[in-house]
Amino acid sequence: MIDLEFSEQQQLLQHTARNFFAAQCPIAKVRSLETSDLGYSDELWKSMAKLDWVGLSYPTELGGAAGSILDLYVLYAEMGRCLAPTPHLASSVIAGETILRGGSEAQRGRLIPEMSRGDLIVAPALTESDGAYGADAVQLVAQADGENGYRLEGAKILVPYAHVAGQLLVAARTGSGPDGVTLFLIEPGAKGVDVEKLGNIANYPLFAVTFDGVAVSRDAIVGPVGAGWATLEPVLDRASVLQCAEIVGAGEAVLDIAVNYAQQREQFGQPVGKFQAVQYLCSDIAIDLHLTSLLARQAAWRLDAGLPHAREVALAKAQASESAQHMVRQAHEVQAGHGFMMETDLQLYTRRAKHWEFNLGDVHHHLDAAVAAL
Amino acid sequence: MDIRFTPEQDAWREEVRDFLDAELPPEKAFDVEFDEDEALWEFSHAFTKKVGAKGWLGLNWPTEYGGLGRPPIDRMIMSEEFEAREAPLSGSIGWGLTAGSLLAGGTEEQKQHWLPKLGRMDLHVAEGLSEPAAGSDLASLTTTAKRDGEHWVISGEKTYTTWGTHADWLFTAARSDLTASRHRGITMFLVPLDLPGVSMSPMLNLGGGRQNHTFLDDVRVPHEYMIGEEGGGWHMIMNAFYGGGIHAGHAYYERAFAAVLEHCKQTRRGDGLLIDDPIVRQQLGQLALIAEQLKMLTYESVSNFNNQKPPSFGGAIGVVVSKExxxxxxxxxxxxxxxxxxxxxxxxxxxxxxVEAWYRHSYANHAGGTSQVKRMVLATRGLGLPR
Incomplete structure (x- = not known):
């Protein structure tokens, strides 16, 4: 059966989420949160938790709602549409699902219910100073230190929400090769950990975290030693697809902005949207977001169905990274000087699109991954 | 959401594959748009008749018109398999465009008369819509049809007639009412190419195929060869273009991609294999991405049909993406x-x-209107921008 429509429940979730974010996260709030100390709203986050969205994909016995990736896809498209600033992708998906997969029963029981309630944020610390993405890029050293633990030495960058995280989920190198990565849970307040804010284009809460001989006990390891990347990789696939969904939702908003402007703005005695050159720009945006949506929905569905998905995920994120950049460029051409002004909303999307383009692997990474998957 | 084929659909795919195993030797595979080899064309005619004899040319048509009444997805699956092997199916203007027009606006009598014949490939029909001054703006066509008793007298010039020398009929549009608005006065006809007054001169194309100028010089066409209602031509053509069977164009790209990938795995340049060159890998990734985009657009049209949803963005997005x-x-x-x-x-x-041939063929991407025209449709009908 070839059916690309969302289920009735998913359509209901879409409707609820659209109304929720329109009411709870209007664009004025997005603007004010961006420059606030926290960079997000704990009130909004807790409201999402009450709706079971923070732990949407977690098992019910751990406080979740046992949702699928397609359910999350629907939620992410709506968060993208209104640019909701939340730690969902970092904490609920990347950290939470890694703990669910790799963590001990004790770790799961202790952390996941608290995360579902929105009371605990766990920040994944994966990227290092060269910005590379993948197992090879993990170079931060975890040196065995006696019987009971490890010492971590090195730095992570682009760590989201480290300022409010109760735990950091750190990928570190305990051996060579892809089987030499181990995951550690470390409190940001631990001795030797330093957290430094990174100014960035989207004003995202992104941080550099340095580890200066930080002592970690063995019970802070998530999953077997050396199996860190194997635990993380399937979660990053899921996260990549959700990043695509966020881009699709934002793309729909960008398309609305461009089309509305082209319909209303008059020059040379007619709406500029009557000029074919402007119609081209608008149709480019529609094509970008539509192709991203088709490829990302396919990838999400394959993840849910338990089918091989490396190629489909890689192609979806390659498309999404390309589209994220291209659709805002075309929208800037439509809105011209007006779109360059901070008072217009387009720039809010433009700046976040740059984060999304590179988050979880850029177009080069994913095109290569798609070929590797053949 | 589901992107799987049912067991019945898988079985149908196997049936199509078995047919192709039996009836299409690999050396007889060719692109009917770009090859004029007589022996291959003889094979193509015979092969297409066999497909017709199984009822597969009219797979989706209602059974009362000689079709098998099967759902569009079965046609898409068949098309995937035929494209994957470059099966030389000829006569698509007959069983595709003409039949699509008849189904969209033919009278009951016409459907009964013509569709079974078209489904069996009893008629080989060439395309006679475009004119020297009416391409994407087809409604500006100037060929005229004047009623004279039980005949129509058709005069004018058609261009780009693909398969003109292989076909025996022409599916053409003429202006039957010079006083009506430009969309209302057009009537469709099937014209036997051996009637007095029909002549052709060759137009050789970049792809290696022959197209034609077709001259219609007071050609007397029996009234019974009129297709649809008098003046109803425009409506029929538009609905035939947009409402025809679902073609699996992506399979053409998947086949090309597989061949290029194999080449990269086996070919050395400098110190290593092409497949290990990071730039080549990026380019292969882009090829895979295009093929996947087109596959998902095809699957979306299947899904939209099943869910009785209108085509996305005024039906234009798939054609824009594939043409470009x-x-x-x-x-x-x-x-x-x-x-x-x-x-x-x-x-x-x-x-x-x-690779050299595919590149030349790639500029044959304007049949049914240019991507620029489809972009206007996307922008106005799909996005609501002003005309």
């Missing part, structure tokens, strides 16, 4: 193969010169 992807896809193939992509034959030509 074609030259880009084959330019990328050229870059992967490098300077040898110019070679057509001989021992130095990579992939038997296929």
């Amino acid at each position: 992807a074609r030259p880009r896809f084959f330019e990328l193939c050229n870059r992967i193969v490098g300077p040898l992509c110019q070679l057509q034959e001989g021992r130095f030509a990579p992939m038997r010169g296929q």
Whole structure:
């Protein structure tokens, strides 16, 4: 059966989420949160938790709602549409699902219910100073230190929400090769950990975290030693697809902005949207977001169905990274000087699109991954 | 949401594959748009008749018109398999465009009369819509049809007539009412190409095929060869273009991609295999992405049909993407193969010169209107921008 429509429940979730974010996260709030100390709203986050969205994909016995990736896809498209600033992708998906997969029963029981309630944020610390993405890029050293633990030495960058995280989920190198990565849970307040804010284009809460001989006990390891990347990789696939969904939702908003402007703005005695050159720009945006949506929905569905998905995920994120950049460029051409002004909303999307383009692997990474998957 | 084929659909795919195993030797596979080899064409005619005899040309048509009444997805599956092997199915203007027009606006009597014949490939029909001054703006056509008793007298010039010399009929549009508005006065006809007053002169195309100028000089066409209602031509053509069977165009790209990938796995340049070159891998990734985009657009049309949803963005997005992807896809193939992509034959030509041919073929992406016209449809009908 070839059916690309969302289920009735998913359509209901879409409707609820659209109304929720329109009411709870209007664009004025997005603007004010961006420059606030926290960079997000704990009130909004807790409201999402009450709706079971923070732990949407977690098992019910751990406080979740046992949702699928397609359910999350629907939620992410709506968060993208209104640019909701939340730690969902970092904490609920990347950290939470890694703990669910790799963590001990004790770790799961202790952390996941608290995360579902929105009371605990766990920040994944994966990227290092060269910005590379993948197992090879993990170079931060975890040196065995006696019987009971490890010492971590090195730095992570682009760590989201480290300022409010109760735990950091750190990928570190305990051996060579892809089987030499181990995951550690470390409190940001631990001795030797330093957290430094990174100014960035989207004003995202992104941080550099340095580890200066930080002592970690063995019970802070998530999953077997050396199996860190194997635990993380399937979660990053899921996260990549959700990043695509966020881009699709934002793309729909960008398309609305461009089309509305082209319909209303008059020059040379007619709406500029009557000029074919402007119609081209608008149709480019529609094509970008539509192709991203088709490829990302396919990838999400394959993840849910338990089918091989490396190629489909890689192609979806390659498309999404390309589209994220291209659709805002075309929208800037439509809105011209007006779109360059901070008072217009387009720039809010433009700046976040740059984060999304590179988050979880850029177009080069994913095109290569798609070929590797053949 | 589901992107799986049912067991019945898988079985149907197997049936199509078995048919192709039995009836299509690999050396007889060719692109009917770009090859004029007589022996291959003889094979193509016989092969297409066999497909027709199984009822597969009219697979989706209602059974009362000689069809099998099967759902569009079965036609899509068949098309995937035929494209995957470059099956030389000819006569698509007959069982595709003409039949689509009849189903969209033919009278009951016409449907009963013509569809079974078209489904069996009893008629080989060539396309006679475009004129020298009426391409994307087809409604500006000037060929005239004047009623004279039980006949119509048709005069004018048609252009780009593909398969004109292989066909025996012409599916054409003429202006039957000079006083009506430009969309209302058009009537469709099937014209036997052996009638007095019909002549052709060749137009050789970049792809290696022959198209034609077709001259209609007071051709007397029996009234019973009129298709649809008098003055109803425009409505029929539009609905035939947009409402025809679902073609699996993506399979053409998947086949090309598989061949280029194999070439990269086996070909060395400098110190290593092409497949290990990071730039080539990026280009292969882009090819895979285009093929996947087109596959998902095809699957979306199947899904929309099943869910009785209107086509996305005024039905224009799929054609815009595929028309624009074609030259880009084959330019990328050229870059992967490098300077040898110019070679057509001989021992130095990579992939038997296929890359060179595909590139030339890639500019045949304007049938049914240019991507620019489809973009206008996307922008106005799909996005609500002003006309």
